[in-house]
Amino acid sequence: MNAKKNPTMKDVAKAAGVSLGTVSNVINGVPVRKESREKVEKAIKALHYEVNAYAQGFRKSQTGLVALIIPEILNPFYSAFTDYVAEAVYAHDLKLLLCCSHELPEKEVAYLNLAKKSKVNGIIALTYSDIGDFISDNIPMVVFDRFFENHKIPRVGSDNFTGACLAVEKLLEFGCTHPVYIRFHSIFPGESDKRRDGYLYACKKYGLEPDYLDMVDQGNSEELLKRFLEDHKRPDGTLTFDGVFAHTDFHGYTFKKILERSGYRVPEDVQIIGFDGIGKFGHEDDLVISSICQPIRQLAEKCVESILQEDRASVPSLTLLPVTYRYGGTTRDPGKWPEA
Amino acid sequence: MNAKKNPTMKDVAKAAGVSLGTVSNVINGVPVRKESREKVEKAIKALHYEVNAYAQGFRKSQTGLVALIIPEILNPFYSAFTDYVAEAVYAHDLKLLLCCSHELPEKEVAYLNLAKKSKVNGIIALTYSDIGDFISDNIPMVVFDRFFENHKIPRVGSDNFTGACLAVEKLLEFGCTHPVYIRFHSIFPGESDKRRDGYLYACKKYGLEPDYLDMVDQGNSEELLKRFLEDHKRPDGTLTFDGVFAHTDFHGYTFKKILERSGYRVPEDVQIIGFDGIGKFGHEDDLVISSICQPIRQLAEKCVESILQEDRASVPSLTLLPVTYRYGGTTRDPGKWPEA
DNA sequence: CTGTTAGCGCTTTCAC
DNA sequence: GTGAAAGCGCTAACAG
Numbered sequence: 001m002n003a004k005k006n007p008t009m010k011d012v013a014k015a016a017g018v019s020l021g022t023v024s025n026v027i028n029g030v031p032v033r034k035e036s037r038e039k040v041e042k043a044i045k046a047l048h049y050e051v052n053a054y055a056q057g058f059r060k061s062q063t064g065l066v067a068l069i070i071p072e073i074l075n076p077f078y079s080a081f082t083d084y085v086a087e088a089v090y091a092h093d094l095k096l097l098l099c100c101s102h103e104l105p106e107k108e109v110a111y112l113n114l115a116k117k118s119k120v121n122g123i124i125a126l127t128y129s130d131i132g133d134f135i136s137d138n139i140p141m142v143v144f145d146r147f148f149e150n151h152k153i154p155r156v157g158s159d160n161f162t163g164a165c166l167a168v169e170k171l172l173e174f175g176c177t178h179p180v181y182i183r184f185h186s187i188f189p190g191e192s193d194k195r196r197d198g199y200l201y202a203c204k205k206y207g208l209e210p211d212y213l214d215m216v217d218q219g220n221s222e223e224l225l226k227r228f229l230e231d232h233k234r235p236d237g238t239l240t241f242d243g244v245f246a247h248t249d250f251h252g253y254t255f256k257k258i259l260e261r262s263g264y265r266v267p268e269d270v271q272i273i274g275f276d277g278i279g280k281f282g283h284e285d286d287l288v289i290s291s292i293c294q295p296i297r298q299l300a301e302k303c304v305e306s307i308l309q310e311d312r313a314s315v316p317s318l319t320l321l322p323v324t325y326r327y328g329g330t331t332r333d334p335g336k337w338p339e340a
Numbered sequence: 341m342n343a344k345k346n347p348t349m350k351d352v353a354k355a356a357g358v359s360l361g362t363v364s365n366v367i368n369g370v371p372v373r374k375e376s377r378e379k380v381e382k383a384i385k386a387l388h389y390e391v392n393a394y395a396q397g398f399r400k401s402q403t404g405l406v407a408l409i410i411p412e413i414l415n416p417f418y419s420a421f422t423d424y425v426a427e428a429v430y431a432h433d434l435k436l437l438l439c440c441s442h443e444l445p446e447k448e449v450a451y452l453n454l455a456k457k458s459k460v461n462g463i464i465a466l467t468y469s470d471i472g473d474f475i476s477d478n479i480p481m482v483v484f485d486r487f488f489e490n491h492k493i494p495r496v497g498s499d500n501f502t503g504a505c506l507a508v509e510k511l512l513e514f515g516c517t518h519p520v521y522i523r524f525h526s527i528f529p530g531e532s533d534k535r536r537d538g539y540l541y542a543c544k545k546y547g548l549e550p551d552y553l554d555m556v557d558q559g560n561s562e563e564l565l566k567r568f569l570e571d572h573k574r575p576d577g578t579l580t581f582d583g584v585f586a587h588t589d590f591h592g593y594t595f596k597k598i599l600e601r602s603g604y605r606v607p608e609d610v611q612i613i614g615f616d617g618i619g620k621f622g623h624e625d626d627l628v629i630s631s632i633c634q635p636i637r638q639l640a641e642k643c644v645e646s647i648l649q650e651d652r653a654s655v656p657s658l659t660l661l662p663v664t665y666r667y668g669g670t671t672r673d674p675g676k677w678p679e680a
Numbered sequence: 681c682t683g684t685t686a687g688c689g690c691t692t693t694c695a696c
Numbered sequence: 697g698t699g700a701a702a703g704c705g706c707t708a709a710c711a712g
Contacts (some may be wrong), residue, residue, distance in 0.1 A: 019683040036681085050457055053457040054403055055705035055706045058395060058706075059707050059708090063394055073419055074423050080414055090440070099436075114393075136687090282416060282419070283414070362699075373697060394688095
């Protein structure tokens with residue numbers, strides 16, 4: 001492609017009239033006589049020399065790469081997470097190897113192996129399949145939400161339990177008397193299961209009758225939500241619930257569409273609170289629905305920090321970050337929503 | 341960290357009782373006597389050997405890395421593009437180095453240099469600052485939308501001109517008589533400038549009086565849109581326009597909110613067509629507003645293909661992909677919108 | 681401080 | 697086919 005290859009350290013050494021080691025020292029900031037340094041710097045400039053990061057990494061067996069394994073980044077939650085990881089990784093002078101598994105277990109495994117082969121410094125994984133057997137225990141790793149048996153991999157996530165309680169409390173505060181919970185989830189255990197636990201706990205605490213839809217996600221969620229709606233219609237057409245805590249904003253939004261299509265008004269007839277804090281156009285300040293917002297930036301930063309922690313034994317096995325409620329048009333917040 | 345280091349090719353050779361070269365040949369699929377191959381394969385399995393991709397890449401001076409330089413991926417358009425690039429890169433057995441510049445010119449330059457140092461196989465750039473001087477001409481590169489003087493870097497983009505015409509035609513078809521165009525753009529020339537040209541061309545063609553807002557983006561778009569609205573109110577409160585072609589879905593959506601806040605109904609009073617094809621939750625089938633959709637997946641694939649093209653001279657200097665109109669609730673499409 | 685030297689793990693001649 | 701040997705570009709001892 002290019003006729004003359006790039007200059008190497010040797011070329012610089014020759015041009016500067018010093019030894020290889022001296023050039024290396026200059027580049028690595030090891031103290032060097034001022035005179036030598038200047039000669040080397042001049043030669044570097046003259047030759048347009050640039051260290052070969054690859055050779056450097058190879059020698060130090062330190063690639064400076066961080067692999068992020070994530071289902072996909074079309075989903076706004078994932079893309080926000082990825083964006084913040086990219087920022088944190090950059091701040092630490094690392095490079096981000098993006099691995100979108102597109103929910104394919106075999107791709108997740110392939111990426112895990114790729115990460116190993118590529119000698120990455122660490123792996124941040126958001127995965128929803130059974131890859132426990134392919135995890136390498138001698139490369140720093142952190143998982144978001146998921147929990148792997150047989151591995152002591154640190155986990156980072158949001159405080160889902162408290163968030164779920166908060167959702168119920170907010171619905172009650174805004175006038176709901178019968179909040180239900182809808183959920184579609186993967187078959188693998190994860191921190192977000194705590195959202196259901198939180199809902200159940202809050203129901204008990206406030207003397208409510210729990211009522212919820214808890215299904216394994218099989219791509220038929222819309223159908224199931226429609227049926228759930230039918231099952232909760234009274235003979236006169238009114239509903240037996242007046243509030244919805246949705247496992248994710250996406251499900252909340254989907255349910256909102258179904259409700260509206262059936263003639264129910266949101267938030268007049270039914271209020272909805274989701275989970276995640278997804279904004280239109282990725283802008284945090286314009287939520288798709290009212291939501292319990294995950295601190296995505298902080299979550300991403302925690303993951304990166306965790307990877308970087310030299311002393312692996314001192315990394316907390318579980319880090320839970322606090323969530324917050326934010327208005328997004330599907331609740332009757334005083335001040336935001338004109339009371340009837 | 342890990343007590344015993346990973347086995348090397350040498351270990352495999354010793355265990356299999358063959359030479360280093362033979363092991364290398366087995367791994368690289370070079371014909372080898374069946375007997376030797378089996379011995380080597382057994383040793384590999386026994387030792388759990390895995391090639392060190394880093395050393396391999398170093399030796400071949402071929403990293404298999406593709407750098408994607410993109411402003412950020414909070415924006416759904418960018419995240420979709422990134423997702424599809426990731427997929428294409430994976431399909432070609434390459435690795436994706438994600439570089440989010442967060443609109444910082446210095447970060448773009450830093451990433452460009454990083455890419456060079458890291459000996460990436462290619463660079464895909466979506467950049468909106470003046471990095472022409474830092475471009476390395478001997479590493480395959482492709483830019484999306486942008487145009488760099490002094491460099492013959494292949495460009496990939498959508499057929500913005502035709503798309504703009506299509507937007508105007510659709511607005512007319514759905515009953516508009518006075519479509520305006522709103523635009524906020526960077527100071528650097530790019531393919532998307534053709535959207536304005538297309539609007540102007542369509543106005544001429546259909547005998548319309550062009551009327552548009554064309555501003556450099558300085559983060560005050562909402563303010564300017566409000567003023568634009570005021571300037572187009574008649575004494576009786578009605579508007580002098582009844583259709584909007586927005587430079588992007590984001591601007592179209594922003595304008596929609598402003599219109600609605602001022603008491604105008606979309607699409608009853610004003611119809612809006614944006615550009616990009618942004619969906620809620622990244623799902624293509626639920627657009628935020630009616631839009632001229634860019635073929636994001638195809639664009640991403642074209643970029644990757646372009647990078648991979650061995651014969652750089654045969655890469656088209658400009659590739660324009662066709663766009664399509666899709667309904668997203670802000671137009672009065674027959675069938676979708678109940679005519680009054 | 682600086683020059684010398686020995687590799688990192690792998691590919692790739694080159695004789696055998 | 698296969699083994700031996702020469703590096704890829706760089707870092708990290710090690711003497712001097």
